[in-house]
Amino acid sequence: MTDQTAVVAPVKTLPDAQTVTAVKHWTDRLFSFRVTRPASLRFRSGEFVMIGLLGDNGKPLLRAYSIASPNWDDELEFYSIKVPDGPLTSRLQHIVPGDQIILRPKPVGTLVHDALLPGKRLWFLATGTGLAPFASLMRDPETYEKYDQVIMMHTCREAAELDYGRQLVEGLKDDELIGEMVADKLLYYPTTTREQTPLMGRITDNLTSGKVFADLGLEPMDPAHDRAMVCGSLAFNHDVKAVLEGFGLREGANSEPLEYVVEKAFVGDGI
Ligand code: FAD
């Protein structure tokens, strides 16, 4: 793991340019970075924006990215995959503090509190970089004001892929703003599927078998008071939706709040 930070003055030469302030590499496939935040950018925790670099043809090469920082933060944080031959991330993975990226300041998305009916327990269900919107929502006081309990289930193939989320969750307990709320309300359930760790298994299996409820001492899901937000691969989203529907939860949207909402963590090989 490498860590680069710097105090940098934003210099704007590209349209919608923001300056990279910190970069941290977690594995050879994962990194996170922070950039300056446009003064006018307002967003709801959980939303995504388009970010990118200038392509070789001089045109912006943009991709959707969940904002991983909460809406009160002075900077914006992102958590990214490195796709070796990916048009954007083959280059983005080499950014260093002081570099510029393009950020289109038009946040959108369905993983927002407004898209759910009021409830008592909120489940965040993520695989891989699908953790990013929940890295924002877990740091937002509104999450703990609205719910009695928040359960973060994150599943990756290997243990090192959980590190960004684990470090974030561990740091929350010491957070001045929400530390106390988090200590009482946030339950973290990280699992791996291909490397032996204390907690194992796919989110779908751990919900269906009841293992997660037993391990955390919780009642099974009930549409009367459980709400869920989902972010992962197409295959994961497809399968976990069926599990949630099996518990009686229905998919909502900004325009029609219900019991759960879903966002793709990336567009790729599907089901
Ligand atoms: P692309 O040509 O975009 O992708 C090449 C292939 O790489 C894809 O077909 C897929 O198989 C795989 N891939 C792409 N992204 C991922 C990923 N995140 N995890 C695993 N495999 C992947 N990516 C992030 O890293 N962090 C985010 O917060 C994030 N938020 C997103 C939010 C939304 C709503 C959507 C639709 C996508 C999001 N993505 C996120 C994916 C992102 O838009 C790009 O696909 C990714 O940065 C790779 O870009 P690329 O040009 O290098 O490769």
Ligand code: A2P
């Ligand atoms: P598994 O190792 O059993 O495939 P990926 O890297 O392929 O996107 O997967 C990230 C994590 O999501 C892995 O732990 C993987 O488990 C899990 N996963 C992949 N597809 C599904 C699915 N359809 N339902 C539940 N979990 C899934």
